[in-house]
Amino acid sequence: MSKARAALILTLAVLALPAQALESLKIAAGARGNWETAAAELGLTSGIFKKHGLAAEVLWTQGSGETLQATAAGSADVGIGLGLAAAMAAWVKGAPILPIANASTGPDLYWYVPAASPIRSLKDAAGKTMAYSTTGSSSYMALVALGKLYKVDIKPTGAGSPSATLAQVMSGQVDIGWAGPPFGIDQVEAGKLRIVAKEEELPDFQNQTARIMVSPVNFIRNRPQALAAFRAAYSETLDWMYQSPDGMKAYIAFSGVSPDVAKRVREDFFPKKALELNRLSGVNEAMRDAVEMKFLSAPLTAEQQQAFFASYAK
Numbered sequence: 185m186s187k188a189r190a191a192l193i194l195t196l197a198v199l200a201l202p203a204q205a206l207e208s209l210k211i212a213a214g215a216r217g218n219w220e221t222a223a224a225e226l227g228l229t230s231g232i233f234k235k236h237g238l239a240a241e242v243l244w245t246q247g248s249g250e251t252l253q254a255t256a257a258g259s260a261d262v263g264i265g266l267g268l269a270a271a272m273a274a275w276v277k278g279a280p281i282l283p284i285a286n287a288s289t290g291p292d293l294y295w296y297v298p299a300a301s302p303i304r305s306l307k308d309a310a311g312k313t314m315a316y317s318t319t320g321s322s323s324y325m326a327l328v329a330l331g332k333l334y335k336v337d338i339k340p341t342g343a344g345s346p347s348a349t350l351a352q353v354m355s356g357q358v359d360i361g362w363a364g365p366p367f368g369i370d371q372v373e374a375g376k377l378r379i380v381a382k383e384e385e386l387p388d389f390q391n392q393t394a395r396i397m398v399s400p401v402n403f404i405r406n407r408p409q410a411l412a413a414f415r416a417a418y419s420e421t422l423d424w425m426y427q428s429p430d431g432m433k434a435y436i437a438f439s440g441v442s443p444d445v446a447k448r449v450r451e452d453f454f455p456k457k458a459l460e461l462n463r464l465s466g467v468n469e470a471m472r473d474a475v476e477m478k479f480l481s482a483p484l485t486a487e488q489q490q491a492f493f494a495s496y497a498k
Contacts, residue, residue, distance in 0.1 A: 206239035207407075208241070209410060210240075210241050210243065210262075211224050211241065212245055212251045212254040212259070213245065213251065214246065214251050215265060215317075216345070217439040218365070218366070219439075219450060219453070220292070220364070220459065222425065222435055222438060222439065224242050224418075226421055228240045228241075229438070230421065230430075230431075232417050232421045232424065233421075237413055238410070238413055238414065246317060246345045247318035248270060248318055248320065248322065252279070252320070255281050255400060256274065258400050260400075262284070262397055262398070262399050263281070264397050266321075266395060267395060268396050269473055269474035271398055272470070272479075273320065280401045281398045282404060282494065283398050283495070285497040286393055287394075287396050290392070291382065291389045292365060292394075292458075293363070294365075294381065294382045294383065295361065295381040295382075296362075298376070299376055299378055309380070310337050311337060312339065312359035313358045314339065314341060314358075315327075315353070315360060326386060329386050330381055330383075338360075341358055346361075346367040347367070349362055365452075365453045366448075389466075391465050391466060392465060393465055393467070435450075462496070462498060464493070471483040471484060
């Protein structure tokens, strides 16, 4: 047999081998279009997840309540954007989930009214309906805290996603809407909406881990390589979003916002350190708020905290 023929046979044999299978991964995340959770989608469309051996699928939810349900039920391998206090409360009650990484640290949410509304601040909001996404979410915790801070009797109203909330605000069903950038920023700058409260007004929220990522316990135990690949892929995607012009272009195409709004969102609302996967702070404050709002009957003990954060990104 000639060398050329032998080489051809070897090449054909290699081509006939099955391609290495990608590890399937289902991700649940809220606030579609938000910079904070965009890496879930951009890691997929950019090919970064595939590079790490993952075939990812993203399910966009109305908020952390739906994300928690999907993850606890095992319908999602990773849930992104759960309020820290709500996740602790769910775990204490037996939900088979554990935190695996930080999603966002620090305040970024805001509440708004239409330009024609007589409400200028929360001091004018007594008896008014004020939106949050789902019960136990970071928007809910911040809303209740704002009501206490300004000593105003507001009516917390679950309104779902920012887009669903805006529709309810503009139709008069809800007095005060909630959002996270970039949603609504262009309308605020155009004078169509007016911000009446910000999460950053809450002193205890300044350096508190607001939202985390969680996974089902079975996923953590049985698929450690997939979890490690997800963390690596997500981290690389974040680096790409902050460092590469292509990352910003991809985000603009995904979110539908203007380049100016996208740049403002990244630079003013989400410094990269706020999204570092291993960041964790303000746990005691989160537990205190959870107890005050009756999500927890008591703060987690030191042993419980060790068990709860055992799988957190190092």
